[in-house]
Amino acid sequence: MARTARRTALLAGLLLSALGTLAPVTAGAAPTTLKDVAGREVTLELPAKRVMLGFYVEDWFAIAGDKGYDRLVGMSKGWFVKSRPVVWEQYAAARPTLRDVTDVGNVQDQTFSVEKVLATRPDVVILADWQFKALASEVPRLEAAGIPVVVVDYNAQTLDRHLASTRVLGQISGETARAERIADDYRKTVDGLRQRIAQARLPRPRVYIELGDKGPAEHSYTYGRNMWGAMAELVSGDNVAAPFVKDWGTINPEQLLASRPQVVLMAGYESVSRPDAMQMGFGIGQAEARRRLQGYTQRHGWSALPAVQDGRVHGVYHGATRSVLDAALLQYLAKALYPTLFADLDPDATYRDFYRRYLPIQPQGTFMLSLR
Template identity: 45%
Template sequence: MMLTQITRTLAVAGLVCGLASPTFADTITVTDTLNRQIEVPETANRILLGFYFEDFFAVGGPNAYDRVVGISKDTWAGWRALQWQAYTEAVPRIAELTDVGEVEAGTFSLETALSLRPDVAILAAWQYNALGDGVSRLEAAGIPVVILDYNAQEVDKHVISTLALGAILGEPERAQELADLYSSAHADVVERVAKATQEPAVYVELGRKGAGEIDNSYGDTMWGALIEAAGGRNIAMGQVARWGPLSPEYVLAQNPDVILLAGSGWQGRDQAVLMGPGIEPAFTHERMRPYLDRPGWDQLAAVENGAVHAIYHGGARTLYDFAFFQYLAKTLHPELFEDVDPQANLDAFFEEYMPIRFSGTYMTQLP
């Protein structure tokens, strides 16, 4: 079984029973993305946070992590290394938080999570599904578990997740403001795209491995779903269920109008398309150019027309992913978005809500 730290020892059951359940003088009711009504302390001073680290900051403000006692470190430091560096430089306390392990890697430790005696545990829906009875063991110890879901890329779940965070962190007005910002920005894109008369073909590829190896494209999820919503025709739709590589021959035959490379702040990958905090556009462009040397790519419409773009993979399922939605839609239908500046909107989001100022490359077109 994947969760080796949970199933490894029967001592966990004893620990659950041995710890007295937390008692709270005052509670509030929070609705999570599973439509469960969860009783949480009105003031939660000990929070276990599994994922959605930037969204937690956006809702809770610059001092939000003063109330966090444990995190799943590898889902931040391991998956988004440059992002981790940027935030720990701004808020050093984050690096000192107890690591409870990572669910998908099988290193999540229920013993460690329980030993932190959190007032509430906040998990992503995918963590909830993977943990299985680990969640019920947390709840048996008197720890309320609230499930968020920005991964679904659904406006309603973004809103519910944000309002739940606002209630837990005592920031309901700020949370509502963020939810309204997100909803209105998303609705504006949808309204404009409805007027589009063309559906440009788009090929998206994860830029993790560099040009020498074909990496994943996306079907009905992640960038694939966003391309379709932005008024494009995702050439991977129907070819891969969720994600997976497309054959070079198929990509050439489809002759995409736009190519989208998804970059991030990976460590130890000297050919990856690097993007994120602290990365200059010129460096991202340097990593993008070898893709143009792939056999046959010089004949693709996207390459001939200079429509090769890169977008930050780490922002695809966040409270600021509306800016990437705007960028994709404007790339596909520039005439409908002449008055929309996705980069300026992303800058403004960081300026208003995040503890670090925007600095780096999150969306760019290869010159």
């Protein structure tokens, strides 16, 4: 009898051990098919545990939440670290595991390495739409290796793509409720701005927006149908560059003068190298930002522009574009175009509140500024 009892106990132990071994398999997520913003159906296990991120760093951080930092195994660090070094250091201090994430290179300077991506053994590669297009000949190598590639797109600056990108990142990270909350807040912001403008039926103000990275002596990029151009369209601004610039590029200075913009926005980063270039962002004081902004009003012929004569010249943070964080910049742009209509808005508070709610750092600096 004792021998039978021991044998029964042994068999029970073996069975429990076997079940324990099988448990992770049976508990694993079944592959899910999602549709990315390019309309592609991609099948992968969700949430992804090992993520390679090509762009939209802060969007991933905000949507994926606390677990999202540790799930990053590869990134295209170069653009973010180079253009926003102060911001990167704050994130790395708050989440030290970010320093160990493999840098796979950048599409912009043709240092992106598929070999480095493969070495990180990602469950998924997330690319911006423009990266996906630029890497058209390389993407099949990733897919042949069994690595799903998902496309998102905040660069288009359209409401539909912003919402779709946010929800896709929510699916990949397993934070669908969080993503839906962020998407819904963004939609409400855009809809609220557009509804108020439509009801007011005011003339569309002429607006010019430039990346001020080269200083007043040289005209830099302005925008046609995407980025700042698309943002101007969302809030019913008459973008004077749209007839002359398709996506982004320079406008003839004489053509700009002839267009007589009523509102001018100069966009800037923290990392500009020229002492008179537009500088905005983390750690930048208002006095320094205003000094640099004032310099652009001294350009040849600009004293005759309605925007300069009326003091409707603004500095804005370029680092907050191409992102779900740009809801605050849309508010600021709407207020710059229609100051009376949006006198009640506080876009700077909107920007800071997003960080308070969704990110581990808090922005200190100058992100929106008016000469008036």
